[in-house]
Amino acid sequence: MNLRVILADDHPFVLLGVRAALEMHAGIAIVGEAATPTSLIKLLQSTPCDVLVTDLTMPEESDTVEDGLDLVRRIRSGWPLLRIVVMTALTNTAILRVMVSDGVVSLLSKIETMDELWQAVEAGGKGEVYVGRSIIEALTHSQDEACDLSPGSCLSRRQAEVIAMSVRGHSISEIAVALGCHRRTVSRQKREAMAKLGVTNDPGLFAYIRAHGVYES
Template sequence: MMDGPNSSGTNDPLPNPPCKLPQQSQRNPYRLLEFAVHFLGMSGPAALIRVLIVDDHPVVRFGLRTMLESESRISVTGMVGSAREAVRALTETPADVVLMDLRMPELEGSEAILELKRTQPDARILVLTNYESEEDILGALRAGATGYLLKNTPQDEIVRGIEMVFENRRYVPPSIADRLMETLGREELTPRELEVLMLVARGMTNKEIAQALFISDKTARNHVTNCLLKLKANDRTEAVTTAIRRGIIRISE
C-alpha cells in the first residue's frame, strides 16, 4: 500500500512544506492517484486523462481497461454497462472522457448520448462502436458526442481520439469523415449554417446562438456540427479560420 505524503514510519524526506492528504482522497483510489500525480509531480508535461468505459459487454469493458491502463497518461475511473449507470458513475467519480458504445440496454444510440449530456452537460463523449451507418454517426455527433470511432480501430488511434476529445476537439477519422461528406453533400454551407458560423466567429456559445436565432439549443448544436463536418474541422476555432481562409465568411473590423 502506498503511504500518503504525511505517513509516518518512512525515512524518505517529505516535501516542504508537508501537505495533508484530503480526507475524500483517502476513500477513493482514483482521487488518491490524482493527488499523488499532482503533489509528487509525477504527471510530467501532460495531464492525466480520466476515462469512464461504458459498454454492455463485460469482455469489451475489461479488454478496453487493460489496453488503456497500458497508457501512462490515461486512468480508467470505472466501467459500467449502460448510459444510466454512466450518469450515476460520473456523479460519484468525475471523468474527463466517456468512452461509450452506441447501442446498449435501456437507452441506445443518440438517446443514450442525449441522456448523458442532459444530466452531465460537461461530459466529453467518444463513441466506440461497431455501427458505422451514416445515420448512426450523424445521430451520435448531433446528440453531443465529440468523437466517433469503430471498435476495429488500432490502439494508438483510440488513444489519439481520447486525447483530442479530452482537449474538447472533435475526432472523426478520415475514413468516416469522407463517407459523411457523401451524405451531407458538397462542402457548401447552407444559408442558416453560414449565419450560425458567423455567430460562432463572434464567440457565441450554442445557447447564445439559439437565443439569437430563436431556435432550440439542439438545432443550434446540429448546425455547428454540420459546419465542422463540412469544413473538416476539429473544433469551432478551426472551422472559423478555415472558412475565413477559403473566403466563405468575412469578419468585419
C-alpha cells in the same frame, strides 16, 4: 495530473481490451466501468471524470435497449463539460451523421485501431473532437449512394408499412394480422428492409428512425 476516464460497454472483453490499450499510455486513469445505461448514469453521478468512452447501444439488465442517441443527449445535458467518445458498430450513415453533425461528440467505429481510440481520448482531454477514419470514409462514400437516406426512398410500400408498424410497437404477429399475411413473410420483409437501411437490430432501427423523425406519429 491524470486524465480521468470512464468506460461503458456491455461486452466484458471490449472493456478489457479498451482498458488495457488506454492504460499503456501515461497520464490515463480509468476511474470506473459500466455495462448498462443505468449503471453508467449512476457512475457519472458519483465519480468525477474528464472523458467518457462509451458504446452507443447498451441493453439494460432487463434486456431492453435505450435509444443510444437519447443516452448521449442525457449525458451531455447532465454533464456539459464531459468529453464523450462514442465507439459503435453501427454502419448506418444517417445515424453517424447525426452524431457527427453537432461537432461535440467524438465518434469511432469499433473496427478502428486502439491507436485511434487513444487519439480520440487525448483529443477529448484537450477539449477537441475526433472522428475516426472509418466514419469519415463511410460518410464521404454515402454522398455518392444512389439511394436517399430517408427510409421510404429505399423500401417497397409493404416494407415501409412493416417498418412503420414495428417502430410503433406492434409485434410481428400483430403486423401479420393487420396486413393479412404470414408471420414469416413479415419477418422477412422487416429483415430485408433493415438490410436496406443498414441496421442489424431493433435498437439500430429505432435510432435510425429517430434520426429522421419519421414513422413516429
